[in-house]
Amino acid sequence: MKKIYLDHVATNPLHPEVLDAMLPYFKELYGNPLSLYEPGVKAREAIENARESTADLINAKAKEIIFTASGAESNNFALKGIGYALQNKGKHIIVSKVEHHSILNSARFLEKQGFAVTYLPVDNHGLVDPAAVEKAVTDETILISVIHASPEIGTIQSIADIGKIAKAKGIFFHTDAVASVGNIPVDVQALNVDLMTFAAHQFYGPKGAAALYVREGTRIVPLIYGGIQEGGRRAGTENVPAIVGMGKAAEITKRDLQKRIDHVTPLRDKIISSALKIDKVILTGHPHQRLPGHASFVVEYIEGEAMLLMLAFKGIYSASGSACSSKALKSSPVLISIGVPVHLAQGSVVFTLGEGTTEADINYFNE
């Protein structure tokens, strides 16, 4: 049976060049990067080269990249790290209602520690209104965090506009760009962000490697204390092969990004137009301000889970929403936020395309 992987937003296969770049660091170059002898020094150099490539992909400086182990870690780090660093200045944070659980649950944790959090609503396409951000700001606001692109509904937020407001008000601005970096051009200068989360396995890099971009001069309290790794801001023996893999994946992504976009966009449009011909199928998220490889729907009278199993039976691998909650069996808060009724939110299905997706795949799928 043909197998078609349409869950690129959950994770991606490793690019073969990435694995090749990683392998020496599993073998002879295993030294601790903090050591003074040759194999350690080589590991250190490899990390710094990876930092350059990773920074380059998002138009940042190398020293503004802190390597972490996952997007979830970067998101927790951003919220709690800025929260603790600036709590004497103010204890109010603004997030949207369509954030990933790692943001929403970090915000709830901070509420328990005495912070106030505003959860901004979105429109039916999942968009945060920049004017609503401006209105929510108080004298106590120290951080705004809005997701760049939704893994569940594909909508791309107007981050640059929100960033402009944050900048004018002198408030730090973080975006969770896990679903966008690698899929669309992302430039931290153009977006006006001070902090940004992104993860390597979203752009054909390894699992276990992610980063938090932190604009130069931004004070942040570590989430993981310990040794002097990452400038004392994120402790733990560096996962050298994974970091090297992230650097290589960033380099390849910078080279291939436009090709990837040109490849998946027409295939996505084909899926959407075919699906919408079926009765009781509704597109979720924004009709065009959405990720190029992302098609998401709700289907009436059917459970997402049942639909996925049916599709898997035909060799089509897809998701009903965020992988991180796929087994939680709750209606997605994102779908509820865009006004999908609870009974419909259960019938959610998400198809996400990648480099390896072919026209033939989509034709098979459309049959």
Added chain:
Amino acid sequence: MKKIYLDHVATNPLHPEVLDAMLPYFKELYGNPLSLYEPGVKAREAIENARESTADLINAKAKEIIFTASGAESNNFALKGIGYALQNKGKHIIVSKVEHHSILNSARFLEKQGFAVTYLPVDNHGLVDPAAVEKAVTDETILISVIHASPEIGTIQSIADIGKIAKAKGIFFHTDAVASVGNIPVDVQALNVDLMTFAAHQFYGPKGAAALYVREGTRIVPLIYGGIQEGGRRAGTENVPAIVGMGKAAEITKRDLQKRIDHVTPLRDKIISSALKIDKVILTGHPHQRLPGHASFVVEYIEGEAMLLMLAFKGIYSASGSACSSKALKSSPVLISIGVPVHLAQGSVVFTLGEGTTEADINYFNE
């Protein structure tokens, strides 16, 4: 030139069987373990198998293992996670003065959040007196954390005795066993611990894979919030290859541990007896209650850093203390705690042996 790696406490080469076990999860089995389709389900099964082997190495149940990305993460998780979970019961924590920075700095962070911390002194061999632990306990004490074996001076603490006291008092007890698991038998039941940190790269597993053992029924607040991975206690897309590697390394370690101990112990003794013949060289740590592959010294009238570079020049790769602070250029708090004067603490050098260390290496070294 001959190259002799004597820094096994900093990190270790990957066991070739471990890399072989990991490779399929970099290639075809790349699915997200939370997915419902076949490649995801296989990744999920691989993680659960690794959890079994990892638990088995320390005589725990699989469900008591939470995978993390580093020993530092596990240590931060233990201290802050228990701190936040039990802060309504009490806000006092006991640690020793010879803990790793990831414990000491987490304790200092908690102090800033209103917790009180007792830092227990040690004797000249680096041992914590269990009676001193008992005396330090107050009605407010919620957690005791004492390192199992010191990476800097090799001393193995009387964890089982401290654990007995903690148990009798009904206080949670954590040990940082990063330097011990893989080098000596470690059994969480015999040690009477409720939480334990350990890391795969200390026993020929990959960097980026570690665990926190959490005894069944222990409530802990996540350090990394987000999805439902690790039973909702540690979010982030699972680093499948690294976790699989940790499981394999645990399995091999269980099989080979006694052989490893028998191999390194006489070689270590040879290093120690040769070194102590040299004038102005003093052994640090306990003379026999120490890690089997660990020899540590201070040398008068010479800086550790200069000594390491000299040794590296002869092809001998060693450390001056904890890798995590090797470039921090401060006197080690551990050496100061055992009564080494500041001027001598600068002349610290640590040799740690592993599977690959040979008699010939040690003979070369002793010349």
